[in-house]
Amino acid sequence: MEDRKFFRLSVSLVVVFVILVVLKAARDVIYPFLLAIFISYVIDPFMAFLMRLKIPKAAAIVLILLAAFAILSLIGVVIYSSGKTLAAELPRFEQRVSDLSEWLGRGVGGIPLKHRVGAWIEKINLKGIASFVLGAMGPVVGLFSKLFLLFLFLAFIVSGRGRVTVKIRKALTPERSAQVMGALDKINSQVRKYLVIKTAMSLVNGLTVWLVLEIFGVDFAPLFGFLAFLLNYIPNVGSLIAAVLRVGFAFFQFGTFWVPFWILVITVGLDTLMGNMVEPRIMGKGLGLSPLVVFFSLVFWGWLWGIPGMIMAVPLVAVIKIVCQNVPSLRPGAILMDS
Numbered sequence: 001m002e003d004r005k006f007f008r009l010s011v012s013l014v015v016v017f018v019i020l021v022v023l024k025a026a027r028d029v030i031y032p033f034l035l036a037i038f039i040s041y042v043i044d045p046f047m048a049f050l051m052r053l054k055i056p057k058a059a060a061i062v063l064i065l066l067a068a069f070a071i072l073s074l075i076g077v078v079i080y081s082s083g084k085t086l087a088a089e090l091p092r093f094e095q096r097v098s099d100l101s102e103w104l105g106r107g108v109g110g111i112p113l114k115h116r117v118g119a120w121i122e123k124i125n126l127k128g129i130a131s132f133v134l135g136a137m138g139p140v141v142g143l144f145s146k147l148f149l150l151f152l153f154l155a156f157i158v159s160g161r162g163r164v165t166v167k168i169r170k171a172l173t174p175e176r177s178a179q180v181m182g183a184l185d186k187i188n189s190q191v192r193k194y195l196v197i198k199t200a201m202s203l204v205n206g207l208t209v210w211l212v213l214e215i216f217g218v219d220f221a222p223l224f225g226f227l228a229f230l231l232n233y234i235p236n237v238g239s240l241i242a243a244v245l246r247v248g249f250a251f252f253q254f255g256t257f258w259v260p261f262w263i264l265v266i267t268v269g270l271d272t273l274m275g276n277m278v279e280p281r282i283m284g285k286g287l288g289l290s291p292l293v294v295f296f297s298l299v300f301w302g303w304l305w306g307i308p309g310m311i312m313a314v315p316l317v318a319v320i321k322i323v324c325q326n327v328p329s330l331r332p333g334a335i336l337m338d339s
């Protein structure tokens with residue numbers, strides 16, 4: 001008996017190891033595939049709208065895919081050019097670093113801060129930060145270069161919707177197929193609701209940040225808006241990182257306190273309002289995730305796929321929880337992931 005348990009444990013560990021190796025080695029294929037699945041849920045409402053207009057399914061699929069391809073291609077070009085320009089412009093802010101260090105050296109309220117903070121600020125290497133910006137953008141921009149593969153997956157997923165239902169009904173008894181289809185319908189409905197609402201809230205957040213930065217005259221406002229959109233998928237931590245980046249850049253650009261202060265107050269205030277009041281009301285309270293689960297998912301997917309993995313980490317965990325909630329044998333897992 002003990003030997004059998006040991007054998008099962010050994011086989012399970014080997015299977016997990018093989019899965020991790022495959023996920024790591026095949027990320028250039030698996031990541032676009034998962035992203036295509038998520039995008040297919042997001043564009044479902046638009047597909048339904050076109051179908052209600054009596055547009056043939058094939059024509060609706062072509063229109064949706066062309067529109068999505070054009071939007072993502074445009075975003076890729078804008079973000080890459082903005083990021084490259086930002087990396088090139090960062091070294092010119094070295095004088096701002098020197099001014100800040102000198103201001104701290106004079107002290108605040110008679111208390112000299114240079115030995116505490118100023119010395120650290122003097123060590124800021126903006127050229128190194130510029131290189132890091134380009135390196136960090138590499139995986140995200142690289143994804144846009146795989147648009148053909150992504151849209152190939154998306155085309156098959158969208159065009160194949162509904163065929164699974166027919167196959168399940170043929171493969172199973174009427175009673176069993178009804179149970180399976182009921183569970184799949186619930187899973188699809190909840191996943192669609194989560195992804196559509198989360199994407200909409202992230203889009204509103206990104207556009208708001210872009211608009212506010214444009215009003216204050218901050219350079220590279222579209223880039224910071226895009227970062228706010230992406231990082232909004234990472235609860236709390238993502239919004240904090242996005243806020244630090246845009247406020248810090250505004251300080252270095254203008255060299256004053258008040259412009260960054262008002263950018264911080266307005267953008268963080270609106271983000272808090274959306275995240276703590278609007279989104280929970282629309283999303284509902286049934287999808288709360290444990291902070292510990294969120295943390296480990298960020299660490300795991302970040303180790304596995306880098307920055308793109310961290311962006312996808314929380315949506316992946318949310319989808320897993322939705323699946324566990326609707327499969328009786330997996331419900332304990334959903335309870336463990338609950339907040």
